[in-house]
Amino acid sequence: MELYSTLSRTIEPLETLHPDRVYLFVCGPTVYDYSHLGHARTYVAFDVLTKYLRWTGKEVFYLQNITDVDDKIINRAAEEGISQPALARKFETEYFRDMLALGIDAVSYYARATTHIPEIIDQVGRLIARGVAYVTETGVYFNVDSFERNGELSGQDGTNRVSRVTDATKQNPLDFSLWKTGEYGEYTWDSPWGRGRPGWHIEDTAISEKYFGQQYDIHGGGLDLIFPHHEAEIAQMESLEGKHPMVRYWLHTGFLTVKGEKMSKSLGNFITIRDALKTWNKEVLRYFILLSHYRSPLQATDEGLANAAKGLGHIRAIAGKDKGPDEEGRKTFIDAMEADLNTPMALAAIQRLAANGDLGALKEYGAILGINFLQETSAPLSVLHEIREELRAKKQFEVADIIREKMVAAGITITDQPL
RNA sequence: GCCGGUGUGGCAGAACGGUAAAUGCCUUCGCCUGCAAAGCGAAUGUCUGGGGGUUCGACUCCACCCACCGGCGCCA
Structure with a gap:
């Protein structure tokens, strides 16, 4: 299989560290609110990637973190007058519910930030010992100047930027936080640098190091995480013992857009997954998402969803009686999936397989895509x-x-x- | 300002540098139908943002320009 890596900006053959085994980490949600279709897009993509790799015989360890300690959670919990853990648990549960409602069930293990505090503290301690992080009155910061490959993922070396997070104690405004000292309510822990809580980027590397080690195969997430989040992850992990690259394949999903703009909470143009499911069933939503390539921007419109619903209905309608294997159609499907998960082309192959009556392939490939292409009757x-x-x-x-x-x-x- | 992405028929969205630019939706006509829908058959429609370069040949590679979108230190 070939995958496009943001790191190399090219499509590369997938060569994993262990043959037949794939270690995949995908950035999970910050659990302070309901998930929307933009999130669905990303998680459907990695769900399908994982299911496909497993179908080819690979053993995939798909790890996803749950960010349950964060400013947004602190603020939201305060607004609603409930505890941080209560808020986090609530939206974590809602997240799982939404994922299952979309048929997203390929994740091997979900790891909460708050249940990996010892690992986080340990990693921060090692970064300090390495001399790449330093302690101030406000916390622990990573010294970006210590990392020579800073900016290799995003193409930004930092020279033209000014950090919005101002902190007088930082040596360089671009240094980012590993540990924030202070009292933050329920989610505050003791550490060698005083009571406080983790920075954002550190949970991912602490978790992925625990389960995968310092190097693994694929790291995924939305396009918006490249900078600074993934950049910071690389700096942290590769500074531990100098192992490079932390991951070879960085996969980033394109945005789901509404009238040309990114769907996001702050713009208020989002549709939650559960609202979407009131109108469209999960298979239509998955079909709609997979109708475009995961790296391309995708326009969310009622018309687009309606087209997807009709297209899926068409496949089901023409897939009449079984006429046996359509080898050419099967090859087209597999070739498409192999080519950087080209699901639009794979779905074109599905159309063909349906027209040619290869019900076996429809069932088998439908399981990979999480869509039942055969007519359901009750x-x-x-x-x-x-x-x-x-x-x-x-x-x-x-x-x-x-x-x-x-x-x-x-x-x-x-x-x-x-x- | 810096960095990154996108730009293909009415819409969505593909295409190892090479036959008529997939596929689906829409539209039109015919068949089918109790009438529809579905299905089947057929048709209309893009020469790929722009003007260049490389090449026997470019949607595809290179440089530039334009438009739109995103990131710029806690957004999937």
């Missing part, structure tokens, strides 16, 4: 269909048409047989 619906057919046979069209109207309104596809 007992109640079958009964309803039978009743309608009987009415039509007796030429009682008025009643039959009322049933049809109601079914269509409920989003149920009906297919009449000629009388």
